[in-house]
Amino acid sequence: MENPNSTHLQQEHSSSRFTNNNLPFFISSIIIFIFIVGAIVSVSYMIKLENESQSLSSNPSKAILEVCRLCHYFDLKFDFSSSWIEDQELKSKYDNHKLCFDSISSLHSQNYTNTINPSMIFYLSLQVAITKIKNLHKEPALKENCDKLLNESQSQLHVSLTKMRVDPNDSILRDDKLVNDMKSLIKNALDDVEGCLTKVKGKRFGRLMGLKEIMFKIKITKSYLGNCLGILDKIEEIFQLFYPSIGSALGVDFYYSSIDTLSSTIFFCSQYVMLVIIVGVFLHVWRRN
The missing domain is CATH 1.10.287 (Helix Hairpins)
Structure with missing residues (x-):
C-alpha cells in the first residue's frame, strides 16, 4: 500500500521542481x-x-502663433498718451506677440505656400527686422544722427540672412554653431539700434522733430530684433513643437x-x-x- 506521506512529498517535490524550472x-x-x-x-x-x-x-497661422507665443525675447511697454498716436489700430499692435504674428504671417502669405517650418519662420522674422531698420534709416533725424549705427545693424542682419540662404530648409537651425553665430550677429545689430536710441535721447530733439514718435519706432524695431533672438534661444523647444521626441518606457528617445x-x-x-x-x-x- 502506498504511503500517503510519500505521495504528499512527491507532490511537493514535483510542485517545487515546476516552480524552479518555470520561474x-x-x-x-x-x-x-x-x-x-x-x-x-x-x-x-x-x-x-x-x-x-x-x-x-500645414497650418502656417497656427505655427507662427505658437512660435510667437513661445519666443518673445523681451516685453516692451509703450506710452500711448502722446497725441501723435491717433490710430487705434496702431495702439492695439504694441503687444509683442501680435507684432510678431502679424508681421511674419503677412510676409509668409505674400511669398510662400501653405506649408511652414521653424527655419522658415526665423527667416521671415529676420526679413521683417531688416525692413524695419531700413524704414528707421529713412527718418531724417536718424539718418543724420545714427547713420553709421543703422548701417552696421543692417550689415549684421544681412550676414545672418546670407547664412540662412534664400530658401531655408528645415535642418539649417539644427546646426548649433550656425545658431550661435547668428545670435552674435543679431545681438550686435540690437546693440547698434540701442545705441541709436541712446543717442536720440541725448540729442533731445525739439517737439517738431517728433522725439517720442522716433523713440517709439526704435523700440518697435528692437522688438522685431528681439523676436529673432527669441526664436534662436528657443529653437529646440520650437523643433519639439513641430517634431516631438518621445521617451519610451525604457528611456529611449524616438525623434519623430x-x-x-x-x-x-x-x-x-x-x-x-x-x-x-x-x-x-x-x-x-x-x-x-
Missing part, C-alpha cells in the same frame, strides 16, 4: 510583456503626435518626423503581434503544468 520563464515573460506594452504605448503616442505636428506644419510614419506603423504592428505570441505561449505553458 525564469515567467520572469522573462513579464519583462518582455512590460517592454512590449511600453513600446506599443510609446509608438501609439508618437503616431498621434505625428498627426498633430503635420497639422502644425513625417518620414517615420511607415516605419513606426510597422514597428507598432510587429510589437503587437509579438505581444499576442508571448501571451499565447505563456497561457499554453501555464495550462500544461
